[in-house]
Amino acid sequence: MLTDIEIAQQAKMKPIAEVAQKIGIRDNELELYGKYKAKLSSDVWNRVKNEPDGKLVLVTAINPTPAGEGKTTVTVGLGQAMARLGTKTAIALREPSLGPVMGVKGGAAGGGYAQVVPMEDINLHFTGDFHAITAANNLLCAMIDNHIKQGNELGIDPTRIIFKRVLDMNDRTLREVVVGLGGKINGIVRQDGFTITVASEIMAVLCMANDLADLKERLSRIVVGYTYDDKEVKAKDIHAEGAMCALLKDAIKPNLVQTLENTPCFMHGGPFANIAHGCNSVQATKIALKLSDYVITEAGFGADLGAEKFLDIKCRIAGLKPSAVVIVATVRALKYNGGVAKTDLGAENVDALKKGIVNLGKHIENIGKFGVPVVVAINRFMSDTDAELATIEEYCKERNAEFALCEVFAKGGEGGEELAHKLIDTINNKESNYAPLYDVKLPIKEKIETIVKEIYGGEGVIFTPAAEKQIATLTASGYGELPVCMAKTQYSLSDNEKLLGRPEGFKVTIREVKAYAGAGFVTAYAGNIMTMPGLPKSPAAERIDIDNDGIITGLF
Numbered sequence: 001m002l003t004d005i006e007i008a009q010q011a012k013m014k015p016i017a018e019v020a021q022k023i024g025i026r027d028n029e030l031e032l033y034g035k036y037k038a039k040l041s042s043d044v045w046n047r048v049k050n051e052p053d054g055k056l057v058l059v060t061a062i063n064p065t066p067a068g069e070g071k072t073t074v075t076v077g078l079g080q081a082m083a084r085l086g087t088k089t090a091i092a093l094r095e096p097s098l099g100p101v102m103g104v105k106g107g108a109a110g111g112g113y114a115q116v117v118p119m120e121d122i123n124l125h126f127t128g129d130f131h132a133i134t135a136a137n138n139l140l141c142a143m144i145d146n147h148i149k150q151g152n153e154l155g156i157d158p159t160r161i162i163f164k165r166v167l168d169m170n171d172r173t174l175r176e177v178v179v180g181l182g183g184k185i186n187g188i189v190r191q192d193g194f195t196i197t198v199a200s201e202i203m204a205v206l207c208m209a210n211d212l213a214d215l216k217e218r219l220s221r222i223v224v225g226y227t228y229d230d231k232e233v234k235a236k237d238i239h240a241e242g243a244m245c246a247l248l249k250d251a252i253k254p255n256l257v258q259t260l261e262n263t264p265c266f267m268h269g270g271p272f273a274n275i276a277h278g279c280n281s282v283q284a285t286k287i288a289l290k291l292s293d294y295v296i297t298e299a300g301f302g303a304d305l306g307a308e309k310f311l312d313i314k315c316r317i318a319g320l321k322p323s324a325v326v327i328v329a330t331v332r333a334l335k336y337n338g339g340v341a342k343t344d345l346g347a348e349n350v351d352a353l354k355k356g357i358v359n360l361g362k363h364i365e366n367i368g369k370f371g372v373p374v375v376v377a378i379n380r381f382m383s384d385t386d387a388e389l390a391t392i393e394e395y396c397k398e399r400n401a402e403f404a405l406c407e408v409f410a411k412g413g414e415g416g417e418e419l420a421h422k423l424i425d426t427i428n429n430k431e432s433n434y435a436p437l438y439d440v441k442l443p444i445k446e447k448i449e450t451i452v453k454e455i456y457g458g459e460g461v462i463f464t465p466a467a468e469k470q471i472a473t474l475t476a477s478g479y480g481e482l483p484v485c486m487a488k489t490q491y492s493l494s495d496n497e498k499l500l501g502r503p504e505g506f507k508v509t510i511r512e513v514k515a516y517a518g519a520g521f522v523t524a525y526a527g528n529i530m531t532m533p534g535l536p537k538s539p540a541a542e543r544i545d546i547d548n549d550g551i552i553t554g555l556f
Contacts, residue, residue, distance in 0.1 A: 004111050005555045008119035011260045019258045023090055023291040024048075031253065033127050036118050039253040040287065042211065048290040054088075055323040055427055056289060059298045059377075060307035060367075062359050063500075064490055066342045067332035070111065070379045070409060071298055074328045074416070077114030077408020078377070078423070079296040080261040081416030085424070090288040091116075091263060092297040094270040094280045095130065095255070096123050097198045099170040099533060101555070102541040112409035114416070116257055116265050120552045129206075130168045130197050130270070132251035136219075136244040137166045137200045141192075143240045144224055144233075145179065149187040156233050158190040161225035162514060168197035172534030195531040199275045202244070204519035206252060207269035207281040208317060215252055216245040218518040232477060234517070254284035261413050264292075273300025274490040275531050277309040277521065282318040289320075301490035303327060303363040308455050311370045312436050313483045313521055321434050323427045325367045326419070328377045328406075329360045329392065331384040337500045346383040353391050358502035360392075362493060364401050366455050371433035373426050376403040377419050382410075402426050440481050444471050444513065447484045448524050452508045456493045462509045467524075470513040479515045479522055488526035495527035 002010075016038045017027050029047075030038040059078065061071040072093065079091035093116065096108035101123050109116040109123060116122060125131070140163060148156055167174060174194035180187040197203060201222055209215035220236035227233060235241050254268040266288050269281040278300035279285075288295040299306030307325065315322060331353060332345045338356025340349055360376070367374045376396050378389060389405065396403040404422040407415030438450045445463065452458040463471070474480065488508070491497035495508045512525040535541075544554035 003556055004115060005119060005553065007113060008115050008117050008260070009551070011117050013117055013258060014262050016256060016258065019262055019264050020256060023088060023264050025256070025291065030256070036257065037121060037127060038256045039127060039250065040256060041253065045283070045287055048287070051290045053289040054292045055294050056285070056320060057294060057296050057324050057326060057423065058307060058310055058322050059296060059326045059328060060303040060310075060363070061301070061328040062333060062363055063302035063304065063337070063492060065333045065336040067330065067336045067345050069328050069330055069333050071328045072108065073111040073114045073409050074326070074377050074379055074406055075296055075298040076110040076116055076259050076265070077406065077413060077416040078326065078419055079263050079265070080114060080259050080413030081408070081420035082294055082296065082423075083261065083263045084413045084417060085420055087424075088293040089263065090292040090295050091259065091265040092280050092285050092288045092295055093265060093267045094298070094300070095126055095267055097130065097196065097270055097272070098124070098168045099196050099198070102544070103170040103533065103535050103539050110259075113260060113412035114408040115260050116267065117260060118257070120555060122257065122267065123555050127250075127255050129251040129255070129268070132247050133200060133202050133206060134166055134168055134197045136247040137197070137202045139244060139247065140222070140224065140235055140240045141165045143238050145187050147238050154233055154237055155227040155229065156225055157228045158188055161190070161192070163201075163222065163224035164192060165194050166197045166200045167194050170196065170533040170535045172532060175530070175532045193532070196272075196533060198270050198272045199531040201516045201519055202248075203269065203271050204276055204516055206248060207271055207277070207279065208314075208519050209252060210282060212245065212249065212252060215248060216241050218520075219244050220518075222518040223515055252283070254281060254287060273306040273309065275487045275529060277313050277485050277519070278306040279310050279314045282314065285320065286318065303366055304455050304493050305486070305488070305490055307367065308437070308451065309485060311372070311434070312438070313485060315434065316436050316440070316483060317520055321432065322372050323432045324373045324375060324423060326375050326377050326423065327360070327363050327367065328379050330379045330381060331388045331392065332381055334360060334392070348385045348388060350387055350391055353388055356501055357392065357395050359493070359500070361395070361399065362457060362502045364399055369437060369454060371435050373430040373432060374401050375419070375423050375426050376401050377406045378403060379409070380405055380407050440483050444475060444480055444484065444522055448486070448510060451484065451486055456508065457502060457504060458494060458506050458508050460507045462507050464509065464511045467510045467513050474513060474515050474522060477515070479517065482515070483521045485516065485521045485523045486526060487523055487529045487531075489529060
């Protein structure tokens with residue numbers, strides 16, 4: 001059996017200009033990065049902005065497990081299947097972060113015969129967007145420390161700088177650092193730290209910005225810290241937004257690539273869903289909608305994180321209206337939720353499946369709260385038995401949820417045609433009455449409590465004294481009516497990754513609340529969620545290699 005990277009390396013890619021023509025993008029609107037990658041100039045949006053929108057479909061999933069769910073694979077395969085049916089379809093995805101690529105995943109562009117290519121380029125440096133974001137973020141940090149060293153005219157309190165440096169790599173040793181060592185010439189000594197680039201507010205800003213002018217305005221609003229007399233300090237106060245925006249002038253342009261079956265794919269931005277809002281850029285999604293009849297996009301991790309933020313933050317701010325949501329589930333993952341060890345998932349166990357399937361049930365209920373029709377994609381693995389598949393199908397029927405078997409990993413677009421047909425039927429016959437879960441005018445605490453109770457199924461929220469104080473400060477500063485971005489573990493509906501299935505009676509602890517004023521939301525940190533992941537005992541980087549001919553292996 002071929003590995004993912006071997007399948008990708010055998011792909012017959014078409015020149016990206018030819019792929020672009022499928023959805024009406026002109027040659028002069030492309031900025032080529034070689035033969036198979038391109039960025040889109042602003043000319044595309046200016047030409048199509050008054051065209052009607054196509055149908056927007058979100059692909060989400062149950063809570064992730066070590067067993068695998070294949071959300072990105074299903075997203076890509078579904079897009080290929082829709083194209084096979086003769087529809088004008090585009091896919092809109094996030095860009096992979098080098099941290100997970102080198103850490104756990106080893107690649108994040110789909111899998112099997114449902115991949116986005118050139119896979120190696122996408123997973124490694126792509127078009128340099130993340131590097132530009134890293135540079136802009138760290139320029140702001142350098143300017144903050146330089147301002148303090150050069151006299152500190154603004155009176156910035158070094159102990160209350162909240163904007164951290166970033167790196168696009170999992171490096172736990174940089175979570176807490178001390179800067180300014182070496183004497184007065186090197187600045188003042190203070191405690192600092194790094195987060196991963198995808199958790200940077202600049203990543204969130206880039207993904208929410210409509211154009212270059214909007215990007216600069218949002219960058220200027222970033223809160224970097226506080227003065228000795230408790231006043232906010234923003235990026236514009238140290239005159240950083242112009243240079244930051246200049247560094248991002250190309251990164252803000254959406255990228256265009258293709259699938260193994262040459263379906264157009266917009267791949268732009270990459271905020272994590274457990275520590276950020278988990279969606280690709282507003283620009284890429286909006287352009288794709290103007291150029292296509294259907295746009296298949298995804299949001300990170302389970303529906304409690306990615307889908308909730310897509311529906312409560314991205315759609316609300318960008319004025320998007322999804323026509324349907326696809327929830328990806330697997331027999332293996334649901335058995336894991338039912339208590340089966342990863343090593344035993346290949347054996348039939350209907351009882352465990354019935355115990356763990358409540359996780360799927362909760363996500364189906366949650367999407368219904370937004371008024372959007374749901375289709376369950378049963379992502380088939382070779383070990384799945386007929387009895388197990390029938391159990392999921394019966395469960396969906398009992399809840400009046402549409403479903404379809406999906407075999408895109410093994411068969412590509414052909415293996416997703418049943419799902420594509422079911423999706424089109426659902427969109428044509430079930431109206432989407434999309435509405436966000438909560439009113440943004442509610443107090444911050446009430447918005448957090450609404451998400452915890454309605455989406456996670458929790459009993460309530462515990463706010464630490466520090467979080468209480470921060471919420472009061474943010475409200476007084478005018479951020480009380482922003483939507484909330486929850487940062488919590490992706491592995492459970494709760495803030496405790498060990499509580500699988502559909503836990504009840506738990507409370508979520510909020511330890512910190514910060515304003516992402518540039519992005520346009522308030523982030524609440526639950527439990528011990530880390531914004532700088534670490535590498536596992538055996539990182540994927542150990543298995544990645546390149547030969548003398550430049551052929552890469554190990555990106556699975």
